[in-house]
Amino acid sequence: MMGKLLAAEFMKIKRKGIWFLTVLGPVGVVAMQMVNYGVRKDYLFGQNDDRWGYYLDNIHSFTPLAIVLGIVILTSFMSSIENETNAWKQLIALPVSKMSVYLSKFTVLMVLLLVSSVLLMLFTIAFGLFLDLGGEIPYSGLLKYSFYPFFAALPVLALQLWAATVSVNQGVPITMGILGVILTYAGFTLPDWLIWKWPLLLNEWNEPLINVLLGIGAGVLLYTAGMIDFARRDVK
Amino acid sequence: MEYIVRTENLSKHFGQEKAVSGLEMKIPKGEIYGFLGPNGAGKTTTIRMLLGLMKPDSGRIEIFQKDLKKERLNILGRVGSLVESPSYYPHLTAKENLEAMRKILGVPKQRIAEVLEIVRLTDAGDKKVKGFSLGMKQRLGIAASLLNNPELLILDEPTNGLDPSGIIEIRNLIKSLPSECGMTVLISSHLLSEIDQMATTVGIVTKGKMIFQDSIEAMRMYAQQSVLIKVSESDKAWRSLLGRGMKAGLDSGIISLPQQSDEQVAEAVRGLVADGFSVYRVEEEKRSLEDIFLQMTREEQAG
Numbered sequence: 321m322m323g324k325l326l327a328a329e330f331m332k333i334k335r336k337g338i339w340f341l342t343v344l345g346p347v348g349v350v351a352m353q354m355v356n357y358g359v360r361k362d363y364l365f366g367q368n369d370d371r372w373g374y375y376l377d378n379i380h381s382f383t384p385l386a387i388v389l390g391i392v393i394l395t396s397f398m399s400s401i402e403n404e405t406n407a408w409k410q411l412i413a414l415p416v417s418k419m420s421v422y423l424s425k426f427t428v429l430m431v432l433l434l435v436s437s438v439l440l441m442l443f444t445i446a447f448g449l450f451l452d453l454g455g456e457i458p459y460s461g462l463l464k465y466s467f468y469p470f471f472a473a474l475p476v477l478a479l480q481l482w483a484a485t486v487s488v489n490q491g492v493p494i495t496m497g498i499l500g501v502i503l504t505y506a507g508f509t510l511p512d513w514l515i516w517k518w519p520l521l522l523n524e525w526n527e528p529l530i531n532v533l534l535g536i537g538a539g540v541l542l543y544t545a546g547m548i549d550f551a552r553r554d555v556k
Numbered sequence: 557m558e559y560i561v562r563t564e565n566l567s568k569h570f571g572q573e574k575a576v577s578g579l580e581m582k583i584p585k586g587e588i589y590g591f592l593g594p595n596g597a598g599k600t601t602t603i604r605m606l607l608g609l610m611k612p613d614s615g616r617i618e619i620f621q622k623d624l625k626k627e628r629l630n631i632l633g634r635v636g637s638l639v640e641s642p643s644y645y646p647h648l649t650a651k652e653n654l655e656a657m658r659k660i661l662g663v664p665k666q667r668i669a670e671v672l673e674i675v676r677l678t679d680a681g682d683k684k685v686k687g688f689s690l691g692m693k694q695r696l697g698i699a700a701s702l703l704n705n706p707e708l709l710i711l712d713e714p715t716n717g718l719d720p721s722g723i724i725e726i727r728n729l730i731k732s733l734p735s736e737c738g739m740t741v742l743i744s745s746h747l748l749s750e751i752d753q754m755a756t757t758v759g760i761v762t763k764g765k766m767i768f769q770d771s772i773e774a775m776r777m778y779a780q781q782s783v784l785i786k787v788s789e790s791d792k793a794w795r796s797l798l799g800r801g802m803k804a805g806l807d808s809g810i811i812s813l814p815q816q817s818d819e820q821v822a823e824a825v826r827g828l829v830a831d832g833f834s835v836y837r838v839e840e841e842k843r844s845l846e847d848i849f850l851q852m853t854r855e856e857q858a859g
Contacts, residue, residue, distance in 0.1 A: 328659040335647045407643035410700065413607040414660050415633035555609040 321416060325424035332401050333428065338394065342432045345390045346440035349382045350447050357451055371453040373461060379444050380465045384519035387433070387473045388504045391480050392497030394432060398425055399484035399493075408555050418551040426481055426543060433470055433477070441466035464521075464528060472518040472531040474539025476500060479515070482546030486553065558585045559621070560708050560740040561606065566615035567764075568601055575601040576764040579615070583742060583757065586734045590755025590772070591744040594853055598764035599744040600640055603712050606742075607637055619708065633661070636706030638714060642697035646686040650677055650696055653685055654703060661704045671699040674729065690717035698726065709733065710742045715750060730754055748849045762853045778848045783813040783821050785828070786837040793833045800827050812841070 333339070356378060357364060368374035402408045412418060441462055448457065480500075483493035503516035510516075512523050518535055521528035561583040568576045576598040583589045593599050604610040606617060608628045617624040619631045644653050654668045672678045675695040680688070685696060694717050701709060714730070715723045731754055733739040745751050751758060751772075758775050760768040768775065786809070787793045794806040802824055805812045813824060821838070828835055 324660050324662060328656045331652065331656050331659065332645055332648065334652070401645060404646065405643045406641070407645060409604070409607075409609055409639050410637075410643040410657070410697075412609055413632060413635075413637045413639065414657065415629045416660060417629065554611065555604070 321420050322424060322427075325416060325420055326427060329424050329428045333398070336397055336401065338397050338432065341390065341393060341397075342436050343439060345386045345436045346443050349379060349386045349440060350443040352382050353378050354447060357447075361451070372448065372455060372458050375448055375451065375453055376444070376458070376461050376465050379440075380469075380521070383440065383465065383469050384473075384504050384507065384521075385501065387436075387469050387519055388476055388516065389497075389501050390433065390436065391429075391473060391477050392494070392500065394429055395477070395480040395484045396490060396493060396497070398429060398481070400490070402485075403488075403490065406556065412555050419547055422481075422485070422547045422550045425485070426478070426547075429477060429481060430474075433473075437466050437470045468521055468528050468532050469519040471539075472521060472535035474535045475515040475518070475542050478539050478542035478546055482542070482549065485546075485550055488556070559583060560585050560619065561589075561742065562618045562621075563602075563606075564616040564618075566602065566605060566617065567613050568598075568605060568610060569613060574764050576605070576612075579761070579764065579766050580769075581759055581766065582769065583740060585740055586738065587757045588730065588734060588741045588743065588755045590751030590758045591742055591761065592748060592751050592758060592849065593744075593746065593761035595746055597746075597762045599746075599761060600712055601764075602761070603637075603639060603710055603742070603744060606710060607635070607639065608632065609639070633704065634707045635710060636701035636704060636708070637710040637712075638694075638697040638701045639710075639712045641716070642693045644685045644688075644693055644696060647684065649682050649684055650688075650699075651681045653696065654700060657700055657703055663704050667703055667705075671702045674702060675699045676725070691719055691722050694718055695722070695726075698729075705737065706739060708740050708742070712744050713746075714743055715745075727754055748846050760849065760852060767852055775848065781843075782841050783816055784837070784839050784841050785811045785813065785824070785835060787811065787828060788834040788836070793828055793831070796831045796833075797824060797827065800824075802827075 353375070364374070364378075365371055402411060411421060444462060444466065445457065480493060480497055483496050484490065487493055500516045503510065503514060504519060507514075507517040507520045507522070515538060518531045521531050523530050559582050561581060563579055563581045566576055566579040566581070567574070579598070579602060581602070591599055591602070601610065605612050606619065606624070608624060620634065622631055624631055645656065648656065650672065651668055654671065658665065658668060669678070672681050675698050677692065677695055677699060680692060685693065688696065694714070698711070698714060701711065711730070715726055718726060730741055730743065733741055743751070743754060755772055758768065758770065758772050759766055790806060790809045790811060794804055794811050797804045797811065802820070803814060804824075805814065813821060816824070825835055825838060
C-alpha cells in the first residue's frame with residue numbers, strides 16, 4: 321500500500337514548485353558563501369589555516385536556517401495540496417489506512433529534504449574546488465555538515481507536518497514555523513533542549529552526533545504522536 | 557433480503573448537537589436508495605460515517621454484511637463515493653487527478669479513459685482542473701467514484717452545480733447502473749423531485765432521525781387522494797350530498813370527497829345529477845410527494 325500511496329503523492333507534487341524549492345534551498349546556502357568569498361576571499365583565507373574546515377563552518381552558518389525554513393514551506397505546500405479543495409475526504413475514502421496516508425506524506429517530505437542535503441553536499445564540494453582551498457577534501461566533515469542538520473531537524477518536520485495537516489487555518493502552522501525560524505536564528509543563546517536549536521549541531525558536550533540521535537529519537541516520538549492524532553480525528 | 561448497507565442505532569453528535577441519532581438504514585441490493593432530508597438533517601454526516609471518514613459515537617455499520625470497523629479497507633475497495641463539494645487537485649489535469657487515485661486503487665489504466673467517456677469529459681482530459689466549471693468538476697468527481705467499478709456507489713448531492721442537460725445525463729447514468737453494472741446506489745439530496753425521478757427506495761431523515769424508509773411506491777401511497785367536483789350552486793349541492801349521508805367538504809366553491817371508492821364517487825355524481833345540479837368537472841387531486849415530504853418533516857418537528 322505504501323508504494324502505491326508514494327507513487328500517488330509524488331504525482332500530486334508536480335507543478336507545485338516543490339521540486340524547485342528543494343533545489344533552491346541548497347543553492348541559496350552555497351550562494352551566500354559565493355557572495356562572502358567573492359567579496360573577501362583573501363581575508364577569509366587568512367582567518368584559518370584549515371581553509372576547508374573554515375569554509376564548511378561558513379556554509380553551515382546558513383544551513384540550519386535554510387532547513388527549518390524549508391520544512392515550514394514544504395509542509396505547508398504538502399498539506400495545501402489536500403486542504404485546498406478538502407481532498408482529504410476523497411483520499412481517506414479510498415481503501416487506505418489513515419496512518420499510511422500520514423506516513424506517505426512524511427516520507428515524501430523526508431525524501432525531498434534528503435535530496436536537498438545531497439545537493440548541498442555536491443554544491444559545497446563544487447564551490448570548494450572552485451575556490452581552490454587546497455589540501456584534501458574533508459569528506460567526513462562534508463558528510464557531517466550536509467546530513468547531520470537533516471536528522472537533527474526531524475522533530476521540527478514532524479511537528480510542522482502535524483500542525484499543517486490538522487489545522488483548518490493555515491495561519492497556525494505558518495506562525496509556528498516563523499517562530500521556529502526565529503528560534504533557530506537565535507539558537508546560539510538558547511538552551512539545548514529546544515528542538516529548533518538542534519540543526520545548529522551545538523550542545524554543551526560539543527558532540528554534534530548527540531543532536532543527530534536526539535533528532536531521530538524525538539522525531540520518531542513526535543511523528544508517532546502526530547500520526548495517532550491524525551488517525552483519531554474525523555475527516556471534515 | 558440481502559442488505560448491502562445496514563446500520564444499527566447509528567449516532568453521532570458534535571458537542572451538544574445531535575447530528576445523527578439512532579439511525580437505522582437498510583439498503584437492499586440492486587436498489588437506488590434516495591436519501592432525502594432537509595439541509596442539516598444529518599445526511600452528509602451519515603454518509604461520512606458509512607465511508608469511515610467519521611467514527612460513530614455509538615451503533616454499528618455493516619456494508620456487504622461485514623462490520624465496517626473491522627474490515628474498512630476491504631469494504632472501501634468495493635465502494636465508490638463522492639462526498640459534498642467535489643475534491644480535486646487543481647494543478648493537475650483531469651487525467652492526472654484520476655491517475656493519482658487509480659494508482660492507489662490499483663485498477664487498470666484504461667479505466668481512466670472509460671470513466672472519462674462515461675461522464676463525457678474525454679475532450680477535457682488533458683486540461684487542468686483549475687479551469688473547469690463546477691459542473692465539470694462534479695462530473696470528474698463522479699468519474700473518480702466509478703474508477704474501481706464499485707459494487708456500492710455513494711453519491712452525496714451528485715447533481716449539484718450541473719446544468720439541466722447535465723442533470724438529465726447524470727440521472728440516466730445513475731438509473732442505468734444497477735441493471736448494467738449490478739451496482740447498488742445511495743444518492744442523497746434535499747430535493748424530492750430529484751429522488752423521485754431516480755430512486756427505487758427512499759429513506760427520509762430529519763433532525764438525525766429516519767422518519768420513513770420504504771419503496772418509493774409505498775411513499776406514493778401516502779399521497780392521500782381526494783376527488784374534487786365542480787358543480788353549479790355548490791353550496792346547495794354540498795348540502796344535498798351531506799343529506800345523502802356522504803362525507804364531503806366544501807372549499808371555495810369546490811366539493812371534495814376524501815378517499816372514496818369508484819362506486820361511491822359514481823353514486824355521488826348520480827345523486828347530484830338527479831337533484832338537478834350541473835356537474836362541470838370531476839377530478840382527482842393527488843398530493844405531490846413534495847407535500848408529503850414537507851408534512852412528514854413538519855410533523856417530526858412539531859412532535
